[in-house]
Amino acid sequence: MIKYGFLLVLFLFTVTGNAQVFGQSDTTKNPVQWQAEVQKLDDATYALILNADIEKDWHVYSQFTDPDGSLPIELEFLNVAADFTLEGPTKESETHTEYSDVFEVDETFFTDDATLTQNIKITKEDLSVVKLILKYQVCKEVCINEEKYIVFDLKAGKGLVLEDFNAFKDYDTIERNVEKITPVQEEIKLEEKQGLWTIFFLAFASGFLALLTPCVFPMIPMTVSFFTKQSKNAATGRRNAILYGFFIVIIYVLLGTLVTAIFGADALNALSTNVWFNIIFFVLLVVFAISFFGAFEIMLPNSWANAVDRKADRGGVFGIFFMALALAIVSFSCTGPIVGTLLVQAASEGGLAPILGMLGFSLAIAIPFALFALFPGLMNSLPKSGGWLNSVKVVLGFLELALAFKFLSNADLVLQAHLLEREVFLAIWIAIFGALALYLFGKIRLSHDTPIDHISSGRLVFGLFVMAFTIYLIPGLWGAPLKLISGFPPPMNYSESPYGVGYMKGGTGATTSEMPEEAELGPYQLITFTDYDAGMAFAKAENKPVLLDFTGKACVNCRKMEERVWGEPQILSKLQNDVVLISLFVDLKEKLPEAAQYVSETTGKRIQTVGNKWSDFQIKKYQINAQPYYVLLTPDGNELNTPIGYTPEVDEFEAWLEEGIAAFNK
Incomplete structure (x- = not known):
């Protein structure tokens, strides 16, 4: 029960734990x-x-x-x-x-x-x-x-x-006064990111998982027996056990240090967003997963293990170090894929993450070895080796395969290739975790598995959890948000049907053939203008008021307004039928023609992009530079009521809309 309970906890830790982003209303111009x-x-x-x-x-x-x-x-x-x-x-x-x-x-x-x-x-x-x-x-x-x-x-x-x-x-x-410059005496020290602790605890949990693999678990009683028999007295045995655990930590930390030294502490973070490195990580994790499924073993050369064994025979501190190194080499076929996955995750964090990750991993392995050597009687509580050890490897293989597609998704998102959109990603995860559930229930058996007549209660509970998780994923194919795994699949808008199958999330269902010239489909399939003059001309022709929406592609609370306020039926009907929507994006990077670029008379800033143009327009016209910002206008450009900013209360936003629309209809 313990072994499957631990896998359950690790899986929960892997797919959950997302924090909300901030927000308090403010329109300060220069924060x-x-x-x-x-x-x-x-x-x-x-x-x-x-x-x-x-x-x-x-x-x-x-x-x-x-x-x-x-x-x-x-x-x-x-x-x-x-x-x-x-x-x-x-x-x-x-x-x-x-x-x-x-x-x-x-x-x-x-x-x-x-x-x-x-x-x-x-x-x-x-x-x-x-x-x-x-x-x-x-x-x-x-x-x-x-x-x-x-x-x-x-x-x-x-x-x-x-x-x-x-x-x-x-x-x-401009004339400048020359002053004496004092050389820098110390390098600038940077504090570690909070994410390093996540890497450490994930690595620590992974180290305990590595203990439950068939390459490591059987070595615990063998190693403890060696120390108890070879030591002259109990005190020497305890010292040797502690040294053994210490050297295990040193060996793995040296590996993390080597990775950091080769790639550079800061370069690793930049690599995490690189398309080719994400693809390489994907391939590595797929290889690791297939290895855990039993297709082949990733092993270091036997000559390395033999050479290290000979060194270990010397005894003393030197021999204990090489015994720890022998453990790392002999168990590599099981620990290698886990260590590789951790280093991939650590590379995404950058900085000292590889070192801290290996510290957590090695501590989880070293502590039990040292603990059982100090207190040999505890070994009586260990479960016996058996086929369950291979089952742990296979479960890890499924988890690594699922994680691999996160890296492939990262590459696809950067390239905007739309080969691994949200529905495809979820379909793959449903297949992976569905197969894992069948494996846990004994319906699928791999080549290295031991035949079983029944499954344990722990395996049954874990299998039920995985099956429930698989069923939970299925509605995501039709647009469910799946908040439990937020951050793993591609975002909702990176989808074959970003507004839900059959536009189930609401909206007009308008098609491009029904749209006016120079308009496009916005949130909820609303007809939206992204050019001020074109939108105002259409509003004049339709004799409708204008909702002028100063927004941004990367504006958090602009998206919150659209998702949590605009989508409400009483708001959406007004946006569809009673106003002409003009959305001006202040962060668009599209360059203006050379002749249209200028230096703002209002702010003194250069205006080079479409986003710069609309930002300057907002500041010049309304003396504010924050988004979201909403203005209700007549087709002639006169304000119908007082403009507002972020308004998360649906009733308040509805009252503001009704006030402006009523003023227009008088």
Whole structure:
């Protein structure tokens, strides 16, 4: 019962545990204050530092946040390569990671404050100024997309944060005072991410699972017997057992350290979003799963094990170390796939995660070996070896196969290839976990399995749980949200039927043939204009009021309004029949034609993209830069009532709509 109960707990730990994202209403126009500084490291190397003071409850998103969520910080260095080179990636101070149930991804962000540090090496003689354009999104219950212009004056040893693009562009002509620069004495220390603890505990649980495999479990009594017989007295036996456990930890931590050293602590995080590495991880996990199914064994060369055994025969501390190494090599066919999976997961986290992951894994293996050697009588409570050990391997194979498709899904989402959409992903998981349930009930038997006449109560309970989980997945094929596994399958909008089969989630069911020119289908199949002039012209022709919606593709609370307010029948009917919807996205990256680009007279910022254009329009017209923001207008552009921002109360939003529509109909 214990062994299957532990598998059940691990599976629950793997597919659950998502946190909600923040939100308190606020329309503060500038919730982030930036400061810039320069520190000289040597004659050609400088540290360029940005410090942000973030207002309470607001979030600024990391460079490494999931690209399918809120917008990450972007740093655009001008004249890089020609005048200077970047020494490694931009380092970040402490970040937090939480699951967004809106975007269905993990989002990484800063709260309260942030520090970004980029080391550069000068390649152009007498370079005095380095320029950076900083783009970011800051969110609370509204989102603001910002662009700042940073000047790092190397000779003056100072940094400037400018709001005006023309001043930024012309900075080279401004006279500067030269000041002495003090070299940096210490490297900037970065705090570990909270996600490292998740890696540690997952690795610790995986280490206990590795103990239950046929390559490791039978070695416990053999190893303990060796120490009790070879030791001269009980005290020596205890010392040797503790040393043995310590060396197991050292060996696996060295492996994690090696991975970090080869790839680099910061590079691992960047690799986690790389298409090819996600595909490689997918292939690796599929290979590991097939190995656990018994098709073949992943083994290190026998010559390695023989050589290590000879070293172990020497005895003493040296011999104990090689006994621990022999355990790692001999058990590799079972532990290798688990260790490989952990290192893949750790690579996704980056930083010290591989080291911490191997520490957790090795502790889980080392503690029981040392504990049973210290107290041999405890071995009487161990279950006997048998066919159940192979069953544990097979169950792990199913879990690894399911996890593999998460990495393939990541690659597909980045490529936007739509080969593994939500329905396909769920169909694969239903097949995998359905087969696992049949295996647990004894209806499927693999080549290495021992024939069984009956199943244990623990196996029955675990099998029932897996079957229930499989049945839970099935409605997801028809649009059910499946919050239990949020973050694993592709998001709802990455689907063959993003609005539900037959538009079951509501909406007009309008088709493109029914839409006016320059319109498109928005949420709930609403006819939506994304160009202000086109929408206003249609409203004038239809003699309907306009709902002007300032929004963003990566705006959390814009999506919450659409999903939780707009979808209510009393709201949706008004959006369908009583207004013309114009949605202006302030974060669109589509470039404006060269002739249409300009510098804003209102903000002094450069206007290069369609998103910049609508953001500037919002600020100029309504003196606000936060989204969501809703305005009810006549077709002539006159306001019908007071505009509002994020309004999660359905009744309040309905009353506001009715007020404006009634004013238009007078």
